[in-house]
Amino acid sequence: MRGPLFLFLAALYAGIPAPSRALPPGTAAPLGADFIVTAAPVYVPLAEMHGRERFPHGAQLLLVHDGKATPLVAGFAETADADISFDAKRVLFAGKRTTGDPWQIWELTLQDGSVRNVIQTEGDAERPFYLPGGRMVWAQRTASGFRIESAPDGHPPKVPFLNPTAGPGILPLTYIQTSTFPATILADGRILFESGYPLGEGATPELYVVYADGSGVRALRPFQGRARWGGSELASGDVVFTQGSSLARFTSSLLQQTPIAAPHAEYAGAIQETASGAWLLSARRTGEAHDAIDRWIPGAAALETVLAQRGDDLVEPVLLAPRTPPRRFPSDLHPWKYANLLALDSRLSLEGNLKQTPASVRLETQDPNGRVQVNGTAPVAPDGSFFVKVPENRPIRFLVLDRNGAVLRRERGWFWSRGGEQRACIGCHTGPALSPENRTPEVLLRTTTPVDLTGDSPLTATRTDVQKGNTR
């Protein structure tokens, strides 16, 4: 397909004035780089997490060059969620041919303006991101909310190194009963995603990470009581996100977030760092009705408007420039229908260490209807360690019990293990700042065979169904 973008780019590269869609009067300032932005009359950033529409009155992707915006593609009723390929030659986006269509994933080739449907799915598919190694991820609407899925992006990698996550089909990456949305791909190859806190049942947006094969899910940092969303990563490795309507960041050196002293405004969603170190962001200043795209040099006293458009919120800016691909994640999942989990010391927690050693640990799972099941219990060694086999690809959580079976602590949310995953953790909610002690866990000195809590073993303690909420 050859659309206005092709004409625009052809004109641009030919050095003649580009045809431009007539825009409402707005403020524009040259940025020195092209970028793509989503324009929408109404933008409700977290609406989908609660089952509503982000863009209830539609949205359109705009290509912005020298402060002038033109539609990125023609022939779509709605477009949003642009992600630029690492070589800046292609654009993934979510689009609807007609208003009644579901959102689907499309790819625009910038050189010739052609557009293709990358993958056809039932229900809305949106927020696509390129992964290294010829794959992509997106959020797929399912009966229980949005789920992050992965599939080949249609462009075989130049070096097809071993990657068991590769394959022709769709690979679900999240396995809980609530919505998950990719926010960005971190330089280390992990997918930063948004979901509610506690994971799997909470409503407060929080940031989590998962490897590209769906394993190793965890919170990026401990929950701090307020919504965090719209994460993006700077060249320094810092993750900048929106909290409420402010900006904050995680740095590699700190467990807790640190505020960003940005000019007073309501910020919305992920920022983009330009080559000069300035940030491109979406902000709504006091008294204004809509979000505009601003440039901010960290530390500066004021925002500089790059693009504003009357009647539209301008959100999700992405720079049209080559970038370093994230590291490809080499999956090490084994060909199993279960996972093995090792906890080094279940007494430890950021919420306070248990004074008594648990006697056992109970595994609860959640069925597709949200019903809670008890899969069984396993003994906890005197040093707090336990080693269990758990079912694959479904919500699970642990409760540690005393010798009388009373609950000493329960995990706040749900997580999952991929089939074939062998995962080890230190304790319950110990956070990423705690490094493990170099000590063989006592449970492995007793046996290297995990206690089967898959619910499939006759040796497992009686499996019982519990009505949702009864265990809380």
Place this chain on the structure above:
Amino acid sequence: MNRIGPGGRGTSSHRIATLAALIAALLIVAPWRGQTVHAATAPQTGEVLGYASPVELLFSPDGTRLYVLCQDSGEVRVLNATTYAPIQTIVVGHVPRGFFLTPDGNRLFVANSWDDTISVIDTRALKVAATWHAGMEPSSVVEDSAGKYLYVANRISNDVAVLDAHTGSEVKRLAAGRGTSYMTLSPDGQRIYVTHVYPNPAPLGSQPESEITVIDTASAEVINRIPLPSIAGAFHIAVTSNSRLGVVAELHPKNLLPMTQVEQGWAFEDTLTLFGSGVQNKTVEVPLDDLDSYAVRPFGVAITPDGSHLYVSSGGSDIVTAINLPHLQRYVHTQHGPIVYNLAAGAHYVVARIPVGKDPRGMAVSADGRRLLVANRLDDTISVIDTPTSKVVTTIALAPSRRLWTENFGLQMFSEMTIATPGQRRCPACHIDERHRNAKRMKLTPQQQVEALRRGQQAFYTASYSFHGGMGCTNCHIDTTMDGMRWNFEPAGLGRNIVENMLLEDIRNTTPYDWSGINPNLPTQGGPRTEQFIWRSQNFDVRTLADLSAYINSLPARPNRWRLPNGELTPSQQRGKQIFDRTVDDFGKPIPLANRCNFCHSGPLGTDHRKVDVGTRGPNDDSGLFVTAQLTNIALTAPYLHDGSAATLEEIWTIYNPHDQHGRTNDLTKDQLNDLINYLRTR
């Protein structure tokens, strides 16, 4: 930032020529940082341009000279300490590892680790005035303040030799820890602190532990051994000018945990231990790493004269960490319980992470504390850091060393590029095979081979390929050897199939690799397997993997210290060889072929490359079949057997061979067993 070439600041025409060459070199080889000097100097026929590999730096007492110890070229380069212009190059022994300048600046002692010698350099003449014998693999040298004794740390003999500082004659040996390597004289001259790159022998399954051996210079005796719990290898020590606080750079492994991940310090932590009266004579271990990034393999430590800042070089991360020392001390004093497991602790004392060159090692602080020089071993540069701003302001490029081309690494260079994947029925890397076929047809010039080996060396020492840059090859293979520990890799099962680490030298013809023999060649060992189960992140590209394999294949065995200089065997070793080769036991019964030592441990490397069950299968091993271990420098590589269960060579037969499954040995007397072991040590 300025970059100063080997010509320094000589004549203006020289400067212009150097600048022109530098610009041309940058244009040609800009992506390969650190090679600019080579592009500027063409090799002559029959010679190649080798690498200097600076490892240690010293300022002369008057601050006019900079001495640079170059490991690969076996030289001391003398530079003008202000302009960094070369003054002299002094050839010393093989693989020099440490040096020491006397307080008057007149004598420079160099520890030549592969020659077992000390070069004594007269700094007025800038010549080697004498060469003294030392112990096994001397790695550092220190003279006491009185100028009476010279102390030499010997890595292989695990001791400190005390030499007469005037004659070089040995006065005595002081027992130290395993892998005795680096020494620091306290500023008050009363103590010498000694560190070790390997953990001391410990019971099976226990945490590794090293020590700081403390020598009293007045008595020339060991007066203390400060334990370093959980530490596998310790490197440089710095001591504050008031001698109250010492800081040692070290590796804190997590080898007792199943290696399910690298993140969160799961495989290694990079730490410092503080000791001395400044911390109430306790030892306090603090992390250098962050939550999402690491300061891998801390090596050099330097403290500014005013005690305000501490600098630590991290060879695997190519950074120098700047630490506010008072902040660190204050933080340590306010904490209760272990600090080392808190990866957020560094926020209280780390003030900068300063990117430098590849594999930064030794450092030197100028007398005014305003300049910190860092030896970047693997790109032949020296970074000059302006300490007030924590910025690199100059990078000094060292000239290459010229050497005659005698080796031919090319035969091995691309000979092993077929990559198999454990458990894969089909080769997933056909593209790589295609590259391999192309690569085999490549003909590299000697110079290209040297450069390829250097790239392989850089790949070996960097941590940049692992998740969050958490570790590199040499984390476990210290200076291409081993670490003396056992590891539990995740695919082997949690708590199962735990294996001991192996020496990497002279392994070219010892395929297959891994105790299980699962890896038929080095590219397989270092390719997908390493990517999935060790780095847990995107691995080497094809060329780098080829270069890395060629580098490892090129590693020679270090000199065997148990052989006589003339190559002959001692009477005990001769008797041991007869036992090794015997066909009949002490009772006159024939020994079955497969039960003779020289059947499995055959050939020059002592391996038949086959998997054999010698009765060592443990309860957590899936199989009793293990590849016959090569015997190269086996005296160095304790513990022994696949799982490291034998702490010594003796234990292999006295404890772990009850049924003669590991060779017929139960008929041997104690003396015979000693003879056998004495012979094995010569392999």
